[in-house]
Amino acid sequence: MASSTAVPPSAANAPSLKGSGKDVSTRNGMEDSVHSFKAADLVIELSQTHKAKPDLTNLVFGTVFSDHMLTIEWTSNGGWQKPHIKPFGNLSLHPACSAMHYAVQLFEGMKAYRDADNKVRLFRPMLNMNRMAKSAERACLPAFDRAELVECIRRLVQVDLEWVPKSDSASLYMRPTFLGTEPSLGVKKPSRALLYVILSPVGSYFSTGAKPVSLWADSKYIRAWRGGTGDCKMGGNYGASIYAQYEAVDYGCQQVLWLYGDDHQITEVGTMNMFLFWNNENGEEELATPPLDGIILPGITRQSILELTRKWGEFKVCERYLTMADLRCALKEGRVKEMFGSGTACVVSPVGRILYQGENLHIPCQEDFPQLASRLMKELTDIQYGRTQSDWSVLV
Ligand SMILES: *Cc1c(COP(=O)(O)O)cnc(C)c1O
DSSP states (O other): OOOTTOOOGGGTTSOOSSOOSOEEEEETTEEEEEOOOOGGGOEEOOOSSOOOOOOGGGOOTTOOOOSEEEEEEEETTTEEOOOEEEEOOOOOOOTTOHHHHHOOEEEOOEEEEEOTTSOEEEESHHHHHHHHHHHHHHTTOOOOOHHHHHHHHHHHHHHTGGGSOSSSSOEEEEEEEEEEOOSSOSSSOOSEEEEEEEEEEEOOTTTTOOOOEEEEEESSSOSOOTTSSTTSOOHHHHHTTHHHHHHHHHTTOSEEEEEETTTTEEEEETTEEEEEEEEOTTSOEEEEEOOOSSSSOOOHHHHHHHHHHHHHTSSEEEEOOOBHHHHHHHHHTTOEEEEEEEETTTEEEEEEEEEETTEEEEOOOTTSSOHHHHHHHHHHHHHHTTSSOOTTEEEO
């Protein structure tokens, strides 16, 4: 199994993992010395009050937050300040703040899981940090030491450990967020920034039973384009997608199947990566997902599924282009086995129907949760909840 600290080639220019105290990154061709914050400098102010823990059975995603948050400020003159863990509360921002006006902003999504022995684990957190560093570079936000941020997050989870649900299907969702807080209206690299992390307990994604999702596939809206920011978790990508999401609902579908180009390449499902398990044009059994060519968000679940299935070695695993014509032809010829989305929230989410050019394409979905999706769900959640030993999970 690949090491959890593997750095994708695309992150080769990001700061080193080792906390030498001074990271050097190449940005816009300029050498940029960064003194990162240090977890050892954490200033912890505990909350005097403790909120009641929510009932996990009918909890709406991202509506309840824990008692504490991590905040770290940066200025171009002073560099990174000490990280703080403090009571969860509102932020105070200058009304000209560049995150508000120009979406100089990014986020991450990751989870902490509690096992039957009450041990709490994170799943491949360095991969989230690598992706966050890449998004930060794209947003002209300052570099930071990624291992130090994981350590700060671990300390935050330790402080709010009681907020990690005691359940083998619920978890504590973690939302690292990074804002440009430049207090002026010029469209420029921010001179101030705020990195913070909030925690939100979430129930089982499939608490009401796993139902395959229905998708609206149309090229009317595009999620991402070459040279854009679709491969970064930047807020603007998501705000701009909400309108299309509601149009999908108007058409009686649950999510958008995002297409790209004149040949209607299949890119992503809602806010998930997309996998097709089929017999390909050459009759080979293949698990396929679009390549990371700049318009696909490099999902950690996606990467984990690719690594797991390549290790199984039971069928061809391929990062390749897939068009709606490919899919329609394969469905007609009975070559499609399964289609599913992947992401931290759900792990895998089977697709049951696609509305495309006025036609309902029905995707095979035996017993609501098809075989490969079920097996991936089990293998990945076994690692996340510590039922299987793996260097992919990191104890808190
Ligand atoms: C976050 C996200 C994913 C899934 O990434 P994971 O790291 O697996 O959670 C996929 N697509 C989009 C657009 C995303 O924002």
